[in-house]
Amino acid sequence: MPRQITSYSNETVKRLRALRDKKARRAEGLFLAEGLRILAEARDSGSLPEIIAYSPSGGIHPLAADIIAAAEAKGADIIETTPDILSKMSGKDNPQAILGAYRQPDTSLAAIDRDSSPLWIVAQALRDPGNIGTILRTGDATAAGGLILIDDSADPYSVEAVRASMGAIFTQSVAIARWDEFVTWLRSGSGQLVGTSLNTDHDYLEPTYEQPCFLLIGNESQGLPSAYEAECDLLVKMPMLGRADSLNAAVAAAVMAFQVRASWRN
């Protein structure tokens, strides 16, 4: 049975609210996902929340009822509350009617099975959680195995990243590693590391990329450090026909990921 909570000062309300901060996410090992669409995506991908908070005002969608029942059967804490309290938890003026707190999976490289997909996205020092979520969403669309975040990066389990991922946080593997760790891991198995660069004449449309392909995306403001470029097995250039010399990081990842997939269809 759900617990009824109508007090802002309730401990579970405070605990869920705290998950908007990285420190609390780290300490608890949990993260927040909001909205029936993403919770359904999670469930269909085999993830159920450990805590659910929902508002029954406006009626409970049958799919929400299913997810609540499934989570409760697994011992989740189910909280029935008000839209105002959901708003406080999610930090949004118009909160979704349901949110869940999920266990963060293992983000070590050891948990990545490179043979599970021919395509992986590797991103260096991304600062914008929206970009991380968008890249996860693109990873899902291109059936990438997942996203490997290199160096100091925004948190893929932040509310903004989870929201932008549109559920892909539950379908894509996520690893977090330092560059040297990543290179050691990469070179312990097969894989072509592909970077985009202005310092090459090799057009991105030409290669048939190798499998597994590890697409390396530079950070938003600096692009790839030259030592990282030097480690790449292949550098390719995306034509920049205008005045700018770079693309948004999530856009660059997407154009390359679709092109890698296209190269395998020839």
Added chain:
Amino acid sequence: MPRQITSYSNETVKRLRALRDKKARRAEGLFLAEGLRILAEARDSGSLPEIIAYSPSGGIHPLAADIIAAAEAKGADIIETTPDILSKMSGKDNPQAILGAYRQPDTSLAAIDRDSSPLWIVAQALRDPGNIGTILRTGDATAAGGLILIDDSADPYSVEAVRASMGAIFTQSVAIARWDEFVTWLRSGSGQLVGTSLNTDHDYLEPTYEQPCFLLIGNESQGLPSAYEAECDLLVKMPMLGRADSLNAAVAAAVMAFQVRASWRN
């Protein structure tokens, strides 16, 4: 000579700060751009601000001095102020050391010269100004002529859109129109209207797109209305290999824009 302003209640400070709101931008016909990189892009594209505010603390970059001198020669109002006041104007904790207020260009369809580029991006009811800016940046990279915003859209002259455009707001034409206005204008000349859809078997890699190509991108949450799809001369499908059935709008625009350009290189 610059005016020294150190008071938050100064009229010009208040006026610049107000440009963060759409209503004030409309009323004044001005918009804000921040940072030397974007102001230099603007200048190189032939745009100078009507008002400049900058902080001399930390020294004045020679490029900033050039832009200030050029704007002053054209009669711009030049304000020397403090980082705190710049922060108040831009709404950012760590403001750029310089910002400019620019005149909004004519955003009617009549101002668009379709023969100036073989590629145009048309986006319907985008809600996220960051997506608009990112699409402008992609438009620059693919030498699109510009972006036509259909129906109720976020403001391309908002601070967030201008920032995400990385200067492309000054290199890309922007028009704002209702759908029926746009269709009438489109059909008064040449042009292939291309939409992405799940309701077709036509793969996006197959066509050699016609010129000028008008790429129609649906909004973030609903995609294209069916009547808009029906108006398209060509519908193509981007493969969705995972669980999700859509991409981020700016990502979809970019993958398509690069593919349209790629089709012309065969």
